[in-house]
Amino acid sequence: MLRPRLRVLLPLPLAGAYDYRSPVEGPVPPRGSFVQVPLGGREMIGVVWDGEADPDLPEKKLRDIKAVLEVPPMTESLRKLVEWVAAYTLSPPGAVLRMAMSSPSALEPPGAKAGWTLSAAGLRAKLGRSNARITQNRQKVLGAIGEGEVLGASMLAQAAGVSAGVVRGMAESGLLEPALMPRSDAFPVPDPDRPGPLLGxxxxxxxxxxxxxxxxxxxxxxxxxxxxxxxxxxxxxxxxxxxxxxxxxxxxxxxxxxxxxxxxxxxxxxxxxxxxxxxxxxxxxxxxxxxxxxxxxxxxxxxxxxxxxxxxxxxxxxxxxxxxxxxxxxxxxxxxxxxxxxxxxxxxxxxxxxxxxxxxxxxxxxxxxxxxxxxxxxxxxxxGGAAMPEVRLIDQRVAPPERGRFLSPPLVEAVRQTMAAGQQAMLFLNRRGYAPLTLCRACGHRLQCPNCSTWLVEHRIQRRLQCHHCGHAEPIPPSCPSCQAEGSLTPLGPGVERVQEEAAELFPDARRLVMASDTIPGPAAAAEAARAIEAREVDLIIGTQIVAKGWHFPHLTLVGVVDADLGLAGGDLRAAERTVQLLHQVAGRAGRAEAPGRVLLQSWSPEHPVLQALVAGDLDGFMREEAAQRRPGHWPPFGRLAAVIVSAEDEREADRVAHDLGLAAPRGEGFEVLGPAPAPLALLRGRHRRRLLLKARREVAVQPVLREWLAGVAVPAHVKVQVDVDPVGFL
The missing domain is CATH 3.40.50.300 (P-loop containing nucleotide triphosphate hydrolases)
Structure with missing residues (x-):
């Protein structure tokens, strides 16, 4: 009798599921079951997938499912999500499945730990029905473990207040016997009816x-x-x-x-x-x-x-x-x-x-x-009736910083007043490191990443130059790599390290804390930073965008944005929207119930609509204007975009494939293809990048257009074509 055929999806970037025979023994595994199957010369874990197996595939080409894993099957809704994401993003379903199988070891049965429980002799001794001589320490152990209870050796010894040797001796004498410990309840259930804060x-x-x-x-x-x-x-x-x-x-x-x-x-x-x-x-x-x-x-x-x-x-x-x-x-x-x-x-x-x-x-x-x-x-x-912070602009054309500095006199004075009043201040600059660019005063050479078309960022504390895209790092050279001039390298522009250096000179008695991904790398550091700020052990916070993400600093009453223009330049579709969101979130750190807040935005272009919206507190009006600008051209969300990025280590290969895609670009009602053109980051991690954009009206389904387009162009194995449906960034 022929065994049923099943489709099994594997967590590999393959086009679809493979057909297998159900296991030799046991029932046919239901859909969603995690199973072990052979693939080539190895074995893999996959999921019994939806759909019918190919009835025309010869029986001799089928291989057997080796085992069904003892783990709850993948639900139908999650299987449908895998299929949906794969279809929407034009990704192989197996690549999406891999994200749903992100902990392969969890598919193995959880190992039970061995412990000790009372034997029959031990229970009689505990109840005083044994003639065996029980020492005082052994009596403590008998009192620390209940009938049917299983405890680890160290836990039992600690509970009884004795050494581990006493527990071992009782096991050797037959008073304790080995047993498997129950699985600990590592995930306690939250209490929904526990009283919460009083809501307005x-x-x-x-x-x-x-x-x-x-x-x-x-x-x-x-x-x-x-x-x-x-x-x-x-x-x-x-x-x-x-x-x-x-x-x-x-x-x-x-x-x-x-x-x-x-x-x-x-x-x-x-x-x-x-x-x-x-x-x-x-x-x-x-x-x-x-x-x-x-x-x-x-x-x-x-x-x-x-x-x-x-x-x-x-x-x-x-x-x-x-x-x-x-x-x-x-x-x-x-x-x-x-x-x-x-x-x-x-x-x-x-x-x-x-x-x-x-x-x-x-x-x-x-x-x-x-x-x-x-x-x-x-x-x-x-x-609690707290007021929103007052937002004001500092026009740096009128009140510029001193030469070689980045904090204007009005902002410096506001920080001094705030700290003198016993309150906390924050200086915000969304740029890590000391300086975003280093150049030679003698020849004009700029220090660039060898793998990316970006400048190297100086991190003075670590004494290195680093690329924030590929991670390349190198020591700061003593002379210019181009003209060999000694001591000619000059940092241009500020990062938070440079703001911290300036703050140390201006406010030498202030207790300062830098909050950036370099200095707050994880949960422990974040917890300590929050504790120190809440305990008023910090007077001045200097931070990047991580300070904008939901912190509550009850004693912070002043936020100074060092460069409010940062992020507004360039041709990014969402630059203005992202900037207004970030600055509004940062501004929201200032002030709470008993202490109203102030926000000062340093700008060389104070008339910009983003900054005017922040001062007026009119985010709704700004978003209406943003929508009015995008709607006529059918830009998102009133139209669809999909980016096609071609990348290769060989620049000529990237150009050739991008050119071929441009020649094969689809044409039809309601959509157009822009490009090819060099991506804004034309070199990233050692790969040359070219970009094409499919721009369509809202009602056009872009996925079928993309599939047909990409299927018609031969792409060498060493050239990568990545599709980004609904891009949010354009680097």
Whole structure:
């Protein structure tokens, strides 16, 4: 009798699933089962996939599934997400599956640890029914372990207050016997009914609406907006509580989970226990345990980075995307996808509620809310009656910094006044390192990365020059590499290290803290920085964009933006939108209930619409104007874009393939192809890059156009063609 044929998708960049015979023994594994199969001369783990096997494939070409793994099957909704993401991003389904199998060791049965339990003789001794001589230390051990309880040797010795040798001696004498320890409950269940903070009337109304949306157990998207400090987190945590009451799981995506110390403390204060975490800094064992616990339904709430979207939740009832406007939700390598958009898709496939949260939502999300695709809730005032900070411009044409400095006299005086009043100040500059460019005064040579078309950034503390794109680093040379002039290399422009140096000269008595990815590399450093600031052990914070991500600094009343023009130059479609979002978020760090805040923006172009909108507090008006500029040309979100990036180590090969793609570019109603042209970063990590853009009206499905176009051009194996549907950046 012929055994059934099954399709198995493997976590490899292959076109689709392969056909296999069901195992020799046991029942036919259902769809979603994780199975071990042969592939060539090796064995791999894959997933029994949807669809019917090829009935015409000769039986002799089929190979058997070797084993079915003891792990919950992948749910239908997650399998559909894998297929959807693959189709949307033009990626092989197996490459997307690999993201959903991100901890292969979690597919192995969890190993049980050995411990000790009372033997029959030990139980009689405990109950005083034995004639055996029991020493005082052994009596302590008998008192520390209950009937049927299993404890590890060290744990038992510690509980009894004796040495490990006493435990070993009792085992040798037959009073204890080995047993497997039960699996520890590493992921405690949050308590949804634990009293939370007192909500204001508007917060309570928004929280009730979100609870109702979650309790409905059906798909829907809600945009939750509100000024910084308005309590958006407390409101959506009420939706998390409702998902818990419904017995379903909740996922919260944060843009910088490793730096979200204060958010995690807020969660624990609300629910009594910390959430499960998922981010790149987790150790392999913790990743394995978390992945398995999610699949088995033990994890009820998980907080993670964008990759958490592909974890195997069996009953996902709520997805929250906090700071939904953040570009870090876009994955630029491998499978190129936007976690915010895929979160909406996953919520739809799981019949779950989805909440997008931001004080400065993206134009895409705002448009979806305005057209009725998303519901919307708004919190217009800060919690506790706090006022929004006053925002003022410093026109550097009128009040320029002193020669060789970057802080203008009005900003310096404001910092002095703030610290003299016993309050904290912040200087913000979204640029790491000491200086973004180093050049030779003698010949004009600029120090450039050998692998990328970018300048090397000086990091003076580490005494090195570094590329922030490929990671290349080299010592600062004593002479110019071009003309060999000694001592002629000069740093141009400021980074946070240079601002810190200037602040040390201007405010020598101030206790300073630099907050950048170089100095705050992970959760422990972030927690210590937050503690020091809250404890008022810091007078002046000097930071990059990481200070904009949801921190609460109750004693910070002044924010000075060193270069408000940074990010506004260039031809990036979203430059103005991103800049207004970043500066508004940074400004929101200033002031809370009892201490009103001030924000000072240094600019050489104070008339720019972005800066005028920030001063007027009119973000809505700015976004309306931004939409009015994009709509006539059918630019996103009123049209579609897809970038096709050609890259090769040989520049001529990149040019040839890009030229061929340009010649084969599709033509039709409602779309056009722009390019080819050198990408803004024409050399990146040693590869020459050329870019073409497919620009289409909103109603055009770009994926079929892209598939047909790319299929018609032969691409050598050493040339890479990457597709980015809905790009958010244009480097």
């Amino acid at each position: 009337a508007e917060q309570a109304n928004a929280a009730a609406a979100m609870r109702d949306a979650t309790a409905a157990r059906r798909f829907g998207v809600t945009l939750l907006t509100g000024v910084t400090g308005s309590g958006k987190t407390e409101v959506y945590l009420e939706a998390v509580a409702e998902a818990l009451r419904q017995g379903r799981q909740a996922l919260v995506l944060l843009p910088e989970i490793a730096l979200s110390t204060q958010w995690l403390a807020r969660f624990e204060g609300r629910f009594g226990v910390p959430p499960a975490l998922w981010h790149s800094e987790l150790g392999s064992k913790r990743r394995r345990d978390t992945w398995r616990a999610v699949a088995e339904g033990q994890v009820r709430v998980l907080v993670g980075a964008r990759s958490a979207l592909f974890l195997p939740f069996p009953d996902l009832g709520l997805i929250v995307v906090d700071e939904e406007h953040e570009t870090s939700f876009k994955q630029e390598e491998g499978v190129v996808y936007h976690a915010r958009d895929m979160a909406v898709v996953r919520a739809r496939l799981a019949a779950a509620a989805c909440v997008l949260v931001s004080a400065t939502p993206s134009l895409e999300t705002l448009t979806n809310a305005e057209t009725g695709r998303y519901a919307s809730l708004h919190l217009p005032v800060r919690h």
